Amino acid sequence: RARVLEYLNQVASKLPPGAKPELGPDATGVGWVYQYALIDKTGRHDLSELTSIQNWLLKYELQTVPGVAEVATAGGMVKQYQITLEPNRIRAYGITLAQVKKAIKNANSEVGGSVIEMGEAEYMVRTNGYIKNLKAIENIPLGVNKNGTPILLSNVAHIALGPEMRRGITELNGKGEAVGGIIVMRQGENALTTIKAVKLKLASLQKSLPKGVKIVGVYDRSGLIHSAIKTLQSKLVQETIIVMLVCFLFLFHFRSSLIVVISLPIGILCAFIVMYWQGINANIMSLGGIAIAIGAMVDAAIVMIENVH
Structure with missing residues (x-):
């Protein structure tokens, strides 16, 4: 990461105006x-x-x-093609593992052959050499024996179709x-x-x-976010009613209870304004923090009003 950041700083002056590289994670x-x-x-x-x-x-x-x-x-x-070599057979034919690997690599490629001009037309030439089935792998030539007979991969290996190693x-x-x-x-x-x-x-x-193939939703955080928003709204209404009743019953002063009630929506509004300026979205973490802060804000407001009285 440090090396990548170092190289980014070196080429920053060569980038077009307004281009700003960012280093992940994204x-x-x-x-x-x-x-x-x-x-x-x-x-x-x-x-x-x-x-x-x-x-x-x-x-x-x-x-x-x-x-x-x-x-x-x-x-x-x-899915993968699995090739299991027979040690005795490759030893008998005098073939090495490097030869087998090179033969498989060369047999699974496409190469362009430029173009052929015929009259007023041009024909593009290319070889179609990608492996598509087990038969194509079995027929990969590894060389020839003393009699000039081709040695195929199927002569020295067992080839099957199987799964890649799975971790879960x-x-x-x-x-x-x-x-x-x-x-x-x-x-x-x-x-x-x-x-x-x-x-x-x-x-x-x-x-x-x-x-027959269907896409089924398994986990959707939008439901949790909507639930958090509803919880915040319900908690705000509950806290407002309870605080108003408590302040009025114990202080017998309606205007004092009104101060606490007004401070709740104003405090939450100020929090959302700061979040907007800071570029913070209303996600689960931020909404959960606001819900917790409501209780602390109400407690502080009650203490201040009691001290005044």
Whole structure:
């Protein structure tokens, strides 16, 4: 991190006017705002296919949503071709591991061949060499034997289709494994706006998914934020009524109780003004702090009024 910051400072003078590089992380520990699961109740698509949909479609599309810093994949299974070499066979053919690795790498590539001009037309030439199935891997040539017969990869190895090493799974409601996606919000963004944009994007992407594949919401912080706002509103009303009654019953002075009642909304309004100037959003942490501060503010107001009387 220090090295990256050092290089950024060195090139800062060469950047266009107004360009200001920022060093991450671009998200915080409370940036996890939404999570969804990708399921297929028809059984037509296995975990590897659902993982491919998540990694190559949903992930990149959701990263274009304003306010989204990262889209992480949870669970699922990444498909891979597994090649298990037979030590006795490669020793008999006189083939090394380096030769096998190089042959597989060369067989899984595409190379352009420039163009061929014929008359007034040009034809682009390229080789289509990406591996697409097990048969293509089995037929990778490693060399020739003494008789000039090609030595194929299938002659010295067992080739199969299997999962990449997994470090965990994602299960949905105890009904089996699923592929999950986690939305991480950018630092300083509005959670409600970001979640709303993510939901709209998922709704539009649902139409392009294969038949039977559905996106199911698992965690939505917007409900918690709305609950926190309602709690703040209810606490404000409750504190106002209780304080007014207590001050009036014990002090028998209506104007004194009115001072405490007026100080609550004014204090909260001042807090929101300062938050706006500082660029702080009304998230769970800030709303929770205001709710706690209401009690301390009421206590201080009562003490001050009692001292005056």
